Amino acid sequence: MKTSNVLVLIFVLLYNNASTEWPTHTVCKEDNLEIYYKSCDPQQDFAFSIDRCSDITTHTFNIRAAMVLRHSIKELYVKIDLIINGKTILTYSETLCEPGISKLIFCGKKKGEHLYYEGPVTLGIKEIPQGDYTISAKLTNEDHVTVACADFTVKNYLEYY
Numbered sequence: 076m077k078t079s080n081v082l083v084l085i086f087v088l089l090y091n092n093a094s095t096e097w098p099t100h101t102v103c104k105e106d107n108l109e110i111y112y113k114s115c116d117p118q119q120d121f122a123f124s125i126d127r128c129s130d131i132t133t134h135t136f137n138i139r140a141a142m143v144l145r146h147s148i149k150e151l152y153v154k155i156d157l158i159i160n161g162k163t164i165l166t167y168s169e170t171l172c173e174p175g176i177s178k179l180i181f182c183g184k185k186k187g188e189h190l191y192y193e194g195p196v197t198l199g200i201k202e203i204p205q206g207d208y209t210i211s212a213k214l215t216n217e218d219h220v221t222v223a224c225a226d227f228t229v230k231n232y233l234e235y236y
Contacts, residue, residue: 102227103128108203109230115211116224119145123225132233135197140190142223147186148172150217151179158209171214205231 097120102110105128114120121142130136151172157165172182181190207230214222 099228103131105129107232107234109228111228112225113228114224115213115226116221119143119223121223121225131198131203134201135195137194138196139193141192142190144184144186144188144190144222146216146218146220146222148182148184148216148222149174151182151222152215154213154215156211158211159206203229203231203233205233 096117097114099111099113100123102112102123103125104110108128108131110125110128110131112123119142121140123140124138125131126137149172150170152168152170154166154168156163156167170176171178177183180192184190207228210227210229211225212227213224216222
């Protein structure tokens, strides 16, 4: 009996360690708008939520995001890809943190610190594009190490007038 319990425990531990894919999380799901995300960092998942899906169409909406940093942030770079039918259509990149320039409140945070943001975000676009597509976002630090990575799946059938 004890041997079988030990074998089951070992199997569970090995299975969990072998899995490198995180679950898909639902950000919002309403009549004509669905947004999901999955961490593409095999070592870490993170939390992300939007207060109300319908607020996205107002271009400024409240979010909550949280994670524990596995790497310090002296410099931080973001790369965002718009992917449709498996092809990258548009790429955007920007420096978010560097010595003397801090666009975010968590610039300068150290490995092991908790990163938490709750507040407004404003999109620089007038409408969220209609259709089904993926937005891949990757944050890297000065050592080109992934700080956070996520693939957002968007299904938007909202009518804009």
